[in-house]
Amino acid sequence: MFTSDYLRELSDKAITSLGVSAEADKLFAPVRYILSIGGKRLRPVMCLLACNLFKDKIDEAVMPAAGIEVFHNFTLIHDDIIDKADLRRGSPTVHSKWGHDQAILSGDVMAFVAVECIGQAPEKALPRTLKLFNRTAIEVCIGQQLDIDYEKKGVVSETEYIRMIELKTAVLIAASLKTGAIIGEASEKDQDLLYEFGRCLGIAFQIQDDVLDTYGDTKMFGKKTGSDIIANKKTYLLVKAMEMAGGEKLRQLRKLMEAGNHDPEEKVQAVRTIYDDLEIRLQAENLAYDYFNRSFQALDQVTVNAERKKEIKQMAVNLIGRVK
Amino acid sequence: MFTSDYLRELSDKAITSLGVSAEADKLFAPVRYILSIGGKRLRPVMCLLACNLFKDKIDEAVMPAAGIEVFHNFTLIHDDIIDKADLRRGSPTVHSKWGHDQAILSGDVMAFVAVECIGQAPEKALPRTLKLFNRTAIEVCIGQQLDIDYEKKGVVSETEYIRMIELKTAVLIAASLKTGAIIGEASEKDQDLLYEFGRCLGIAFQIQDDVLDTYGDTKMFGKKTGSDIIANKKTYLLVKAMEMAGGEKLRQLRKLMEAGNHDPEEKVQAVRTIYDDLEIRLQAENLAYDYFNRSFQALDQVTVNAERKKEIKQMAVNLIGRVK
DSSP, X not given: OOOHHHHHHHHHHHHHTOSOOSSOHHHHHHHHHHHHSOOOOHHHHHHHHHHHHHOSOOHXXXXXXXXXXXXXXXXXXXXXXXXXXXXXXXXXXXHXXXXXXXXXXXXXXXXXXXXXXXXXXXXXXXXXHHHHHHHHHHHHHHHHHHHHHHHHSSOOOHHHHHHHHIIIIIHHHHHHHHHHHHHTTOOHHHHHHHHHXXXXXHHHHHXXXXXXXXXXXXXXXXXXXXXXXXTTOOOHHHHHHHHHOOHHHHHHHHHHHSSSOOOHHHHHHHHHHHHHHTTHHHHHHHHHHHHHHHHHHHHHHSSSOHHHHHHHHHHHHHHHHTTO | OXXXXXXXXXXXXXXXXXXXXXXXXXXXXXXXXXXXXXXXXXXXXXHHHHHHHHOSOOHHHHHHHHHHHHHHHHHHHHHHHHTTOOEETTEEOHHHHHXXXXXXXXXXXXXXXXXXXXXXXXXXXXXXXXXXXXXXXXXXXXXXXXXXHHHHSSOOOHHHHHHHXXXXXXXXXXXXXXXXXXXXXXXHHHHHHHHHHHHHHHHHHHHHHHHHHHHSOHHXXXXXXXXXXXXXXXXXXXXXXXXXXXXXXXXXXXXXXXXXXXXXXXXXXHHHHHHHHTTHHHHHHHHHHHHHHHHHHXXXXXXXXXXXXXXXXXXXXXXXXXXX
16 A cells, blocks of 8 residues: 555656647746646545555556646636636746736646546546546536636525535546546446545535635645635635625625725624624534545445555545644 | 538537536537537548548547537637637637636636547547547647747748648648548558648648738638738748848838838738749749648558549648639
8 A cells, every 4th residue: 555645756756747848848838837836736646545445556547647636737727817816826826927828828738738648547447537537627617617607696505605616626536536446447336435535525625725714724724814705705604604694794794895995804803703603614614524424434335445445534634634 | 421511510510519518508608609600610521531431430430520620619719819819700709709717718618528529439449549639739739839939039930830830730630630540440551641641731721821811812712811911920921931031122021010000901012012022922832732742642542442532632622722
């Protein structure tokens, strides 16, 4: 069994070998850049851990795992253009460094570098792996579309929000795990269980990310808390609060969200107070835990012995561990 | 043997069945739009004709053929953003109709709809088909990068220009034909010959397109002639003229290209006069014919009888037929 640290190194090595072309370095420099500025390599490591559940030899999964990471980073380049974000993981975004047009085109080429990596799945696993990847990629685009639409929409329901983060975030983690299972020649049942493990884990992860943005320790979390509140981002917390707040509280919340000369610190404090009154944090954490539990239940049913699942379970626990 | 008209209908039917999703119609409306505003379906028809050279049954090639057309249209959406183009085939471009952000995201999803179609190649042909598609898609991005770079570069050599159009235009036509040959279970030699046929045809086609923009009959060509000259677009004609013009003529040419209050009609006329003095049109047409000849030579060597090649040859002749 491999450790997740070792698999992270392995993924990193595969990923940093990509995006080299003598003919158009301008095109590939942003590709290498975004792949080099960090990230936890969560998706490829999950993919390789899943493969390793069923097989001792995991080399055949390395390039497809890298492909999923490349795809993820491709979406970040284009999302950052759309979100007008200047920073990503503390570094300038691709479009702020090279301009919009370059970010569009370098993003595009990455999409096909990703598919090229996926295409290196063993022949027997290729049709399934590719189909899963494509369906997932399309779902991620739908998730991004819903995210954009919901930012402009007055009221978003909890159900709509969960579906959005499922598509935008969870399905790619789910697909990473299932890809590893497919290449590991797991049974269809086990493949689906790993997908479900990843899907629930991804949803939990995103809800928790929303909690951390508002309640996290800046030092531990690595970014300034309250940024979602300042930007009126439709997080789980805001969606839930707007669903629960009635009359006066809803009026207060809407007023705080109106463009105006709110002092950012005061706005964060005021919105937090409303959240606290409605016990939003508790509900969010409960929902995240529900999804964590569902994810572990799925993993528990996978037909390999508990010892082999230790590392992948630890990886999931570490993700949870960020919260409390 | 199928006629190209029938194959065009077949492609059209496959293509218009794509881009439907109840969950995010906003995402897919631009996809359906760009696929519906025309285009000659050159690539899918070429793919199906190539398949039909070797096989009477061509159904297995229909979705991959459609995928190539979807990919082509995806590049058009993003290229139009980068080129700030308002019109495409006489209709508003996607970004001018739905905005830049939507054009980026709807383009992105199309890339994966394209791969999904390619993924429907028969299992035996899938690894090869997918590899070819990916390599080609990456080359097309490199071609677009070179095109952008060359527009900003003072001097572009003829060799650089030919390589750029090879990547931006020719390799996709070549890949369309080779994809058909792969799915048609042609020998590797025949697959490569069809690739070469398409590559040379594509280069010839693009040079001719440059000639038509400056010398074509507006009514026949369907767009206003002289637009490349007005935009200082680095066409084969301009690249060649700058390479050949010396001293005074080069100075004149550069002056005409400087931003200023040139009357567009006068500018077109003046640049054309320089082209005529240097016999640029003749040289361009000669080069286009060279490539046409090379393309036919490759086709002639394909090991199926001449009768079977009639339709694909006619399709190529029709492409040439536009010039004279």
